[in-house]
Amino acid sequence: MALKKTDLYSSLWKSCDELRGGMDAGQYKDYILTLLFVKYVSDKAKADPDSLIDVPPGGSFDDMVAAKGDKEIGDRFNKIISRLAEANDLRNVIDLADFNDEEKLGKGKEIQDRLSKLVTIFSDLDFRGSRAEGDDLLGDAYEYLMRHFATESGKSKGQFYTPAEVSRVLAKVVGITKDTRQDQTVYDPTCGSGSLLLKVAAETSRGITIYGQEKDNATWALSKMNMILHGNEDAEILKGDTITSPQFTNGSALQTFDFAVANPPFSIKSWSNGLEQEYGRFEYGRPPEKNGDYAFLLHILKSLKSTGKAAVILPHGVLFRGNAEADIRRRLLKQGFIKGIIGLPANLFYGTGIPACIIVLDKENAVGRTGVFMIDASKGFIKDGNKNRLRSQDIHKIVDVFTRQTTIDRYSRMVPLAEIADVKNDYNLNIPRYIDSSEPEDIQDLHAHLHGGIPNRDLDALSGYWDAFPQLRDQLFRLNRPGYSDLTIDVSQVQQAILDSPEFQKFTQEARELTTEWFAAHRKRLEGIDETTRPNDLIAVLGDDLLARFKRVPLLDEYDVYEQLMTYWHDVMHDDVFMVMNDGWLEAAKPRKIVVDKDRKLSETPDLVVGTGRSAVKYKMDLVPPDLIVTRYFAKEQAEVDELVMAAEESSRAVEEYVEEHAVEGGLLAEAMDEEKINKALASARLKKARHEGTDADEVAALSRLIDLYNAEAVAKKAAKEAEAALHLASLKRYGDLTERDVQALVLDAKWCATITVRVDSVADSLTLALVERIRDLGRRYTETASAIEANLLAISARLADHFAVLGVG
Incomplete structure (x- = not known):
């Protein structure tokens, strides 16, 4: 059975549980990632004799397994890892974690058991059978761990990891494509664990030449391991502080690159400590001594070739802060180096909760640049624990809009340099100056409150719905007076009226048909999934086509539809595809x-x-879940089981109702009541005693009736259980009779297509509910006019006066 992503995640996090408690996440990540590295390269060496990593005798994961239960297990682990490090020039890279550290891992039996359990968890993983060379299974697992480590480490350690979703945005907007050549270069001066560089490399078809620098020794080691785990053994990752000791130099000049990406530490105060040589980086101004944001930006700009491009994550302050930073910003804009700015949601990053932005630099077209393309993407995210996270739809929308330079109201626009430079703005790049992303104010209409009627301007604001359903507005509203309308039906009937509308039914049907047509167009491709399939490429083709098809559908947001596909892909389809790739349709379907x-x-x-x-x-x-087998082959049997289950439930209800009626104080079953709950055994014992004592005949009859009900319940439950067992057995046997075509029909049509169709339907349904809620809100808001309320108050006052008069109160 192929190793699935979800199984891998589960095993890795289980291994973390073995270490959690003895140390914090910033420490135990080194142990987990080292074991992951040793296991992966050992498995790959077995499967590939030409593997670039040499696994020497006494330096493999099998040697670790052999050390299980040994009193000297920690020392043996250290020696095994040391042999592997020496054989591959990885000293001080993979051997930083001390597996014999009693302070962190415990003493005696504790360390022995802990490491034995740890190696057992990893021994269950098998990377040899993975054929998904186009799909980064291990990379995704590595990201999964890094995300959790960053979450648990908090602000002090979170900076070593850029969230994968943000990395994908940078990789795409920087200008790297499938056509980027392998000899082109990408550079990250603050590369952390290397995740950002690897996301860039993943955007290319043939790879790219990678350069990175990281000052923290442990994080640098992580990056080196990460590169090897992702097949980028030749990546040049050097150690040192980028600003004070840049490692990529040509004498007194900085080495230059085709592309650069970076997520530097935000607003670092000590950036210039020890700075001796500037390498011409500050020709456009020297950053303030207590804030290093522009130091990194200027370093990156200087590190680009004359046609170079970069994408850098920085705090929003760089867009509007004054003094020295304002001067630098003005000069960069006048030079035309800033191509675009993308505002991101707050709380995306692990080291800080403040919002950040992506600044896109482009030297190649700087001379003729007449504007800066801005995107306010701050509203597009999903809550994920205590952090925010970009969804697949948010990533795709940002990239699409930026690449095509599309203007979208309250989201994006090309801002002319003349507007940025005018007196009012004075080169301030704060995004809200140029894009108002706030929701339109819901204005209360005083005239409508006084005289009734819904303002037509509120109805006009729903134009997207009326474009999609041209006749619906006239069905729901009639003119009250110029500028105002009334509902033609009661507010409570709005939802049903919309659902019954032929236009709405046609709309949902067309959306469903569009999904079906989309899936049919790719069915052959999906049938052909095999060991050569590249899952990431597969889902990219499926997703892009789904977006294109729904782009022309009025009202529906194609990115909302796309998110439904991508969520299902991450939750289910990816694992399914991976199993079929590795095992084939028939083998993967076996129980x-x-x-x-x-x-x-x-x-x-x-x-x-x-x-x-x-x-x-x-x-x-x-x-192939059993419910698909049952639905396709055993619908009649399932219906019979359902009937028997309902009968059993009905018999249980009959018992409960009878007991509830009679097992009360003074009731016929009062004597049979137990302190907790009456049951068949208690009822039988009481019946036997009642008959012996010659008790009231009514109680004997009631007890006899209750036992009959218990017996009927037992018979019904037994029948349901036996029928269900027979259905389970028949379903299990049916798996053995499935052909490859049967499996494909079940998975492609009954599982994937059916689920995605339902999910797309839910998008249409949610739009309808939003329309219903808005109309209800407007209808209720202006139902009672001020004059009606006043009349009602007068009537109430008159009644009160009458009551007071009767009471003799003057």
Whole structure:
């Protein structure tokens, strides 16, 4: 069975649990990533004799497994890793974690057990069978760990990792494409663990030449490991402070590159400590002594070739702060170096909660540049724990809009340099000066409150809906007087009226048909999934086509539709594709028995159980869930099971109702009541005693009736259970009769297409609910006029006066 992404994640985080408590995330990440590295290169060396990593005798993961249970396990681990490091010139890279550190890992039996458990978890992973060379399974797992490490480490350690979603945006907007040549260069002067550079490399078809610098020793080692794990063994990652000791130089000049990407530390105060040589970096102005943001930006600008391009993450302050930074900003704008600015949501990064922006530099077209393209993407994100995260739709929209320089109201526009330079703005680049992304104010209409009617301007604001449903407005509203309209139906009937509208039904049907047509166009491609498939390329083709098809649909936001596909891809489809790639359709569809450990604990939740008690066999169906088999082949049997289950539930309700009626104080079953709850055994015992004592005949009859109900319940439950067991067994047997075409039909049509269609339907449904809610709000807001309220108050006052008069109150 192929190693799935979700299984890999689960195993890796389980390994973290073994270490958590003895040290913080900033420390135990070194142990986990070192083991991941050793396991991966050991497996790859077994599968590929030409592997670039030499795994020497005594330096493999198998040697670690052999050390399990040894009293000297920590020392043995250190020696194994040391042999591997020496064989590959990786000293001080993969051997930084001390596996014999008693302070962190415990003493004696504690360290022995902890490391033995740890190596057992990793031994269950098998990277040999992975054929997904176009899909970064290990890279995604590495990112998964880094994200969690950054989350747990907090502000002090979070800077070593740029969120993958932000990295993808930088990689795409910097100008790298599938056609970028392998001999072109990319540089990150503050590369951290290397994730940003690797995202750039992933955008190319043939790779790119990578250069990076990182000053923190442990993080530099992470980056070196990361490059090897991603097949970029030749990447040149050097150590040192980029500003005071740049490592990529040609004598007194900086080495230059085709592309640069960076997420420098924000607003660092000590940037100039120890600075001796400037390398001409500050020709456009010297950054303030207590803020290094522009020091990094100017370093990157100087490190670009004459046609070079860069994308840099910086805090929003660089856009508007004054004094020295204002002078630098003015000169950079006059030179035309700033191509674009993208405002990001707050709380994306692990080292800080403040909002940041991406500044895109482009030397190649600087001379003729007449404006700066700006995007305010601050509203596009999803909450993820205590952080915000860009969704797939947010990433795609940013990249599409930036690449095409598309103007979108309240989101993006090309801002002329003349506007930026005018007296009012004076080269201030604060995005809200140029893009107002705030939602339009919901204005209360005083005239409507006084005289009734819904303002037509509020209805006109819903023009997107009326464009999609041209006749619906006239069906729902009629003119009250110039500028105002009334609902033709009661507010409570609005939702049903819209759902019943032929235009709405046509709209949803067309959306459904568009999804079906899209899937049909790619079905052949999906049928052909095999070991040569590149999952990332596959989903890119599917996603881009879905976006293109829905772009022309009025009202629906194509990016909302795209997000439905991408969420399902990440949750389910990716693992499915990966299994088919590695095992083929038939093999991937086979049920597998779930492992039960010595304590009878399941390693995962079963999809189907055959048998009962200790003889029960539990199965997992990764690719084809049992409900798909049942729906396709056993619909009649499932209906019979459903009927029997309903009958069993009905019989249980009959017992509950009878007990509730009679097992009360003074009731016929009062004597049979137990302190906790009456049951069949108690009822039988009481019946036997009642008959022996010659108790009230009504109680005997009631007890007899209750036992009959219990017996009927038992029979009904048994029938349902037996039918369900028979259905499970028949379903299990059916898996063995499936052909490849059967599996493809089940997965492609009944699973993937059906699920995506339902998800796209939900987008249309949510739009409808939004329209309904808005109309209801407007209808309720202006239903009661001021004069009606006043009349109502007068009537109430008159009634009160009458009451007071009766009471003799003057």
